[in-house]
Amino acid sequence: MPDLRFGPLSVAEGTGGLTSASILLTLFTPDAGGVTFDIGPSLGSAGTLDLSAPTLLNQTIGFTEDALSYSYSFDIVGDSLAEADETFTLVISNVRAGGVGFLGTLEALVTILDDDAAGGPGVVSAPSGLSLATLGLVAVAAGRWTARRRPGRAQARG
Numbered sequence: 001m002p003d004l005r006f007g008p009l010s011v012a013e014g015t016g017g018l019t020s021a022s023i024l025l026t027l028f029t030p031d032a033g034g035v036t037f038d039i040g041p042s043l044g045s046a047g048t049l050d051l052s053a054p055t056l057l058n059q060t061i062g063f064t065e066d067a068l069s070y071s072y073s074f075d076i077v078g079d080s081l082a083e084a085d086e087t088f089t090l091v092i093s094n095v096r097a098g099g100v101g102f103l104g105t106l107e108a109l110v111t112i113l114d115d116d117a118a119g120g121p122g123v124v125s126a127p128s129g130l131s132l133a134t135l136g137l138v139a140v141a142a143g144r145w146t147a148r149r150r151p152g153r154a155q156a157r158g
Contacts, residue, residue, distance in 0.1 A: 002035045002097045003028035006072075007090065007108020012115045014078025018052055022073040023090065023108060027063050031097035036062040038094040039072060046086035046112050050077055060094075076112055086112045 004027050011021040027035060040058030041051060048056060052075035061070060072090070092106040 002031055002095060002102070004035065004037070004092065004095065004106060006092070006106065008110065009108065010111040010113055011076055012113050013050075013076055013086075015080045015116060016078050018075040019078050020073060020075055021110075022071045023110070025061075025070045025072055025092075027068050027070075030063065030065055030068060032065050033098035034063055034065045035095065035097045036060060037092050037096065039090060039092050041074075041110075042089040042091050042107075044087040044089060045084070046088040046110075050086055050112060051075070051088070052077060080116055082116045083114050085114050088112075 004025060006023055006025040009021065009023045011019065013019065025039075038058050038060050041056060055074040055076075061072070063070060088110055090108045090110055093104075095102045095104075095106075
């Protein structure tokens with residue numbers, strides 16, 4: 001049975017554009033036939049606007065029988081909003097070695113560290129049960145709830 005390990009990771013968000021990050025996956029017991037697995041994100045407080053589009057896709061990765069590590073790279077979308085740190089989980093599943101599949105998943109928590117100054121545009125929170133995405137100074141929420149930035153404060157409307 002392959003022994004595959006990785007995580008956790010913290011990465012600074014950046015204030016615009018993409019910030020590249022990578023996490024090292026290490027195979028401690030290689031298999032003569034190689035090892036393949038699927039990897040992809042499970043979103044937490046970090047949402048679809050926090051990760052680049054390719055990062056949001058599940059990928060199949062393979063170790064050849066002589067490889068012992070793999071660097072999985074992904075991009076974080078930076079912004080200039082002062083906000084709380086955000087997280088998502090990288091999940092490894094469908095591990096296969098020597099033509100045999102293994103049940104279960106491996107998970108590594110990735111924390112996106114906010115690096116924006118306090119006193120910036122501010123933090124806008126969605127009511128319980130609704131998701132909120134921020135685009136510059138405009139906040140867009142799922143459902144009927146919307147948020148608008150007014151000078152000095154954020155206002156929620158239902």
